[in-house]
Amino acid sequence: MSILLEGISKAFGSKVVLDRIDLEVREGETVAVIGGSGVGKSVLLKTIVGLLEPDAGRVVVDDQVVTELSREHLYELRRRVGYVFQFAALFDSMTVKDNLAMGLRRIAGMDAEERAHRTEEALRLVEMEGYEGQLPGQLSGGQRKRVGLARAVATRPKYLLYDEPTTGLDPVTTSVIDRLILKMDEELGVTSVVVTHDMTSAYRVADRIAMLYDGRIRFTGTPAEIQAADDPIVRGFVEGRPELMQESTA
Amino acid sequence: MFRAMNGVWGAPIAWVGRSALGTAGGFGQFGRFMARVGRSVADTRTWSAVVVVQMARIGVSSLPIALFIAAFTGIVLALQASYTFTGAVPLYFVGVLVGKTMLLELGPVLIGLALAGRVGANIAAELGTMRVTEQIDALETLAYDPLAYLVVPRIIAGVVMFPLVVAFADATGVVAGWITAINLLDLSTPEFVRGLRLFFLPFDVTYSMIKAGSFGLAVTAIGSFYGFTTRGGAEAVGRSTTQAVVVSSMLILVLDAFWAVTLL
Numbered sequence A: 001m002s003i004l005l006e007g008i009s010k011a012f013g014s015k016v017v018l019d020r021i022d023l024e025v026r027e028g029e030t031v032a033v034i035g036g037s038g039v040g041k042s043v044l045l046k047t048i049v050g051l052l053e054p055d056a057g058r059v060v061v062d063d064q065v066v067t068e069l070s071r072e073h074l075y076e077l078r079r080r081v082g083y084v085f086q087f088a089a090l091f092d093s094m095t096v097k098d099n100l101a102m103g104l105r106r107i108a109g110m111d112a113e114e115r116a117h118r119t120e121e122a123l124r125l126v127e128m129e130g131y132e133g134q135l136p137g138q139l140s141g142g143q144r145k146r147v148g149l150a151r152a153v154a155t156r157p158k159y160l161l162y163d164e165p166t167t168g169l170d171p172v173t174t175s176v177i178d179r180l181i182l183k184m185d186e187e188l189g190v191t192s193v194v195v196t197h198d199m200t201s202a203y204r205v206a207d208r209i210a211m212l213y214d215g216r217i218r219f220t221g222t223p224a225e226i227q228a229a230d231d232p233i234v235r236g237f238v239e240g241r242p243e244l245m246q247e248s249t250a
Numbered sequence B: 001m002f003r004a005m006n007g008v009w010g011a012p013i014a015w016v017g018r019s020a021l022g023t024a025g026g027f028g029q030f031g032r033f034m035a036r037v038g039r040s041v042a043d044t045r046t047w048s049a050v051v052v053v054q055m056a057r058i059g060v061s062s063l064p065i066a067l068f069i070a071a072f073t074g075i076v077l078a079l080q081a082s083y084t085f086t087g088a089v090p091l092y093f094v095g096v097l098v099g100k101t102m103l104l105e106l107g108p109v110l111i112g113l114a115l116a117g118r119v120g121a122n123i124a125a126e127l128g129t130m131r132v133t134e135q136i137d138a139l140e141t142l143a144y145d146p147l148a149y150l151v152v153p154r155i156i157a158g159v160v161m162f163p164l165v166v167a168f169a170d171a172t173g174v175v176a177g178w179i180t181a182i183n184l185l186d187l188s189t190p191e192f193v194r195g196l197r198l199f200f201l202p203f204d205v206t207y208s209m210i211k212a213g214s215f216g217l218a219v220t221a222i223g224s225f226y227g228f229t230t231r232g233g234a235e236a237v238g239r240s241t242t243q244a245v246v247v248s249s250m251l252i253l254v255l256d257a258f259w260a261v262t263l264l
């Protein structure tokens, strides 16, 4: 009941994005994946649910090898995994309620009443009650992200993958989202991966932090460990001091 | 000397080579896309829920422009036929020409080209936007096969609705030709109808519908392909939309010739 990446490599054309990545997320744990923009954090997250296929390596989720699953089994697995997209990726032709219902319709034996109940519950969780009938275009960026989160949790997944859930949000909304991530973790016991480049968020939500740099995992450890790290690359990123990172490459 | 020639001819030859390779690669990619779409047809539960909506959308958005084009085409056909025949051929042949041309060629082809610009562009823009805003990925994570949910219903709607729209257009064109003939030409209704029936074959209607169905397939499949495979941002969506219109228009003309060779 965990997520395991073994030797994941991915290149686009001649550009190597991921280079033999190993990462384990244990049951119930929240791991933050940090790194500068364009290092391949989203690519990494997408390989976990088979949205992108790695060139090499194995992905194991919930004891199933994602990289070897048939289409049907992959869809079966995805029902247990919630994915929160960076820009929410709400279906813009559908109301908030219908967006949430999309995932619920895929659960066998769920009637309309139960769907309505789950929708309501998920919206309450993200403090977006009363917005059922709105279209995504009528919402602010932060509200869209919250609806995106509600859509991902409505199906009560065992795993949650967050792609920059707080990027571009004001500090208040950021801490609301962070608290939601913690709540998912505590109340539902989900196993999560949070991709972020916001260190404050990472410290708040993560049990462990993995830093992606130049296609490799540069560092893995608890928030306390990463704050005590000697590696100038890690320190440069964590402390927001690019001059440290430059010294080491020179 | 040879080097100079190489300098002059090298670039265009390389361009032809690259385009040919690009086209061949494009065919391969399109073929693989359609093979995947074919497999997704089996997921009836997913597409059956949305196919009616797509049929209504294509029908509603296409009918006005289709009938507009057909009416004017019918008028012009009648007038040009009478101008061409000028005494040498009996005037009731206007009916022959209007009926045959509308059904066999102009109905399906003109409407097909107009809908390539309307339906095809619309599909490419919509799916392209969904791709670049990760809505297609979102469908995947919610356990939907996006081909079954987005592409299959659009293609089925195209194959079903284009013939329907073209049937209305064919009829509108003939009626417009008839009204023109009795009002502006020295032709009576019985004469026009006589001409209309003279060389008419039931197969003409079948032929018109086969063409329309194949154009519906071409427009929706090409639009879906370019939309679905969009990579990048808003600019890429614009590019996909243009390509969808250009390629599906060309394909309509190629199919038009293909059916003339194989069915007539």
Ligand SMILES: Nc1ncnc2c1ncn2[C@@H]1O[C@H](COP(=O)(O)OP(=O)(O)O)[C@@H](O)[C@H]1O
Pocket: A012, A017, A035, A036, A037, A038, A039, A040, A041, A042, A043, A044, B231
């Ligand atoms: N589908 C794709 N095709 C080509 N290149 C891609 C694709 N997805 C991501 N990339 C490239 O991979 C690199 C990492 O992207 P990404 O994972 O989105 O970075 P980030 O860490 O900011 O999330 C970028 O250089 C991006 O251009």
Ligand SMILES: [Mg+2]
Pocket: A041, A042, A043, A086, A163, A164
């Ligand atoms: Mg990203």
